[in-house]
Amino acid sequence: MFVNLIDYGYSGASVPGVSAIGDGVIPARITEMRRDLYKAICQYGEVTAVITGTFLYEAQYQHDYPAVGDFVLLKYNANGPSGITEVLPRISKFSRADFSGHEEGYVKNIVEQVVAANFDYVFILCSLNFNFNPSRIARYITASRRSGGAPVVLLTKADLCADLERVSRVETIQRIAPDIPVLSVSCVTGLGLDALTAYLPPAKTIVLLGSSGVGKSSLLNTLAGEKIMEVKAIREEDSKGRHTTSHRQMVRLPGGALVIDTPGMRELGLWDADQGVNALFSNIEELALQCRFSDCTHKSEPGCAVKAALDNGSLSEEQWKHYLTHKKESAFVESKSAFLQHKKEWQKQITRFNRKKHAGQQADDERDNKELSKS
Numbered sequence: 001m002f003v004n005l006i007d008y009g010y011s012g013a014s015v016p017g018v019s020a021i022g023d024g025v026i027p028a029r030i031t032e033m034r035r036d037l038y039k040a041i042c043q044y045g046e047v048t049a050v051i052t053g054t055f056l057y058e059a060q061y062q063h064d065y066p067a068v069g070d071f072v073l074l075k076y077n078a079n080g081p082s083g084i085t086e087v088l089p090r091i092s093k094f095s096r097a098d099f100s101g102h103e104e105g106y107v108k109n110i111v112e113q114v115v116a117a118n119f120d121y122v123f124i125l126c127s128l129n130f131n132f133n134p135s136r137i138a139r140y141i142t143a144s145r146r147s148g149g150a151p152v153v154l155l156t157k158a159d160l161c162a163d164l165e166r167v168s169r170v171e172t173i174q175r176i177a178p179d180i181p182v183l184s185v186s187c188v189t190g191l192g193l194d195a196l197t198a199y200l201p202p203a204k205t206i207v208l209l210g211s212s213g214v215g216k217s218s219l220l221n222t223l224a225g226e227k228i229m230e231v232k233a234i235r236e237e238d239s240k241g242r243h244t245t246s247h248r249q250m251v252r253l254p255g256g257a258l259v260i261d262t263p264g265m266r267e268l269g270l271w272d273a274d275q276g277v278n279a280l281f282s283n284i285e286e287l288a289l290q291c292r293f294s295d296c297t298h299k300s301e302p303g304c305a306v307k308a309a310l311d312n313g314s315l316s317e318e319q320w321k322h323y324l325t326h327k328k329e330s331a332f333v334e335s336k337s338a339f340l341q342h343k344k345e346w347q348k349q350i351t352r353f354n355r356k357k358h359a360g361q362q363a364d365d366e367r368d369n370k371e372l373s374k375s
C-alpha cells in the first residue's frame with residue numbers, strides 16, 4: 001500500500017529542513033504515542049517507531065521529543081520498529097507547562113511539554129452541563145492563540161441544556177472572545193455537527209482540547225462514523241469516572257481531515273502565557289495605552305481609559321474579569337518558574353561547595369600523609 005503523506009498534511013517543500021532527507025530516511029507523521037512507543041504513518045503505511053539512540057543523546061529538552069502530529073524523519077524498518085532520527089520544525093504546537101518537577105531530591109525547572117503539533121485548528125471543548133466554565137474556556141483560548149492554530153470553541157452536550165440557556169452561554173463566550181467561532185454541538189442529537197465541516201477540510205489537522213468528560217472522544221467517534229476511541233460514561237453532576245483517554249492519537253476522518261484526540265488535562269499550565277493573553281485581550285492592552293498614567297492600575301486613577309470603557313459599556317465586565325484572572329495566572333507560572341530556577345541554582349551551589357570541601361579535605365589528607373611519611 002502506498003500512502004501519499006500529502007493527504008496527512010505534509011507539504012515537503014514548505015517544511016524547512018526537509019532538504020536533509022536522504023541517507024536512508026523517509027518523512028513520516030506521528031499518529032499515536034503511548035509512553036515510549038510511537039505509531040507513524042509513512043509511504044509504506046502505518047508503522048511502529050521508537051526514538052533512536054543518537055536522537056536520545058542529542059535531545060536536550062522535553063519539547064525536542066516527538067509529539068502526535070509531528071513530522072519526523074524515519075529510518076524505515078520493514079521487520080520491526082522503525083527509528084525516529086529527527087523531528088522536523090513545527091508549524092504549530094500546543095504546549096503546557098509541566099510542573100512534575102521532582103527527581104530524587106533534585107528540582108527540575110518547569111519544562112515545556114508539547115501536547116500536539118502541526119495542527120490548523122484547535123477545537124476547545126467545554127460541556128454545556130454543570131461543568132460549563134467560561135474562565136476555563138478563556139484559558140484554553142489563550143493557550144491556543146499562542147500555539148499557531150486557530151481556536152474554535154465547541155460547547156458540547158447541547159442536548160443536556162435548555163435552548164434558551166444554550167443560546168445565552170454561546171453569547172457569554174462570544175463576549176469574551178468576539179472574533180472566535182463558538183458553536184454548540186451534540187453527539188446525541190447531531191445538532192451543530194454540519195456547521196463543523198467548515199473547520200474539517202481534507203488534509204487539515206485539528207486538535208481536540210478540553211477537560212476530561214466533555215466529550216472529545218465521543219466527538220471524534222461521531223465524526224469518524226465508528227468507535228475508534230474508548231468512551232466511558234460519567235456522572236454528569238460531578239463528572240465522576242474521568243480520564244478515559246490516556247494517550248494521544250491522530251485519526252483520519254472519512255472526509256480527509258486529521259483529528260488529534262488528547263487526554264483531558266486537570267491543569268492547563270499556560271506556556272509563555274503572556275503573549276497569548278495580549279493576543280486575546282488586545283483591545284484591553286490598547287485601552288491601557290490610552291490611560292493618562294503609564295503605570296495606571298485601572299482602579300481609581302483619573303484619566304483611566306479602561307475604567308471609562310467599563311463605565312460606558314464598550315468593554316464588558318466579563319472580559320475584564322477574565323483578563324485579570326489571566327494576568328494573575330501567567331504571573332504565577334512565571335514566579336513558580338523563577339522560584340524553581342533559583343532553587344536549582346542554589347542546589348548547584350551547594351553541590352559545588354561540597355565538592356570543593358571534599359577536594360580540599362583530600363588535599364589536606366594527602367599533605368598530612370606526605371608529612372607523616374617524611375617524618
Ligand SMILES: Nc1nc2c(ncn2[C@@H]2O[C@H](COP(=O)(O)OP(=O)(O)OP(=O)(O)O)[C@@H](O)[C@H]2O)c(=O)[nH]1
Pocket residue numbers: 156157158159160185186187188189210211212213214215216217218219230231232233234242243244245246262263264265
Ligand atoms: N448527553 C450527551 N452525552 C455526551 C455527549 N458527548 C459525550 N457524551 C458523554 O460524555 C461522557 C464522556 O465522554 P468522552 O467522549 O469519553 O469524554 P472525553 O472528553 O473524551 O474524556 P477523557 O477521555 O476522559 O478526556 C460519555 O458518557 C459520553 O457518552 C453529548 O453530546 N450528549
Ligand SMILES: [Mg+2]
Pocket residue numbers: 216217218229230244245261262263264
Ligand atoms: Mg477521551
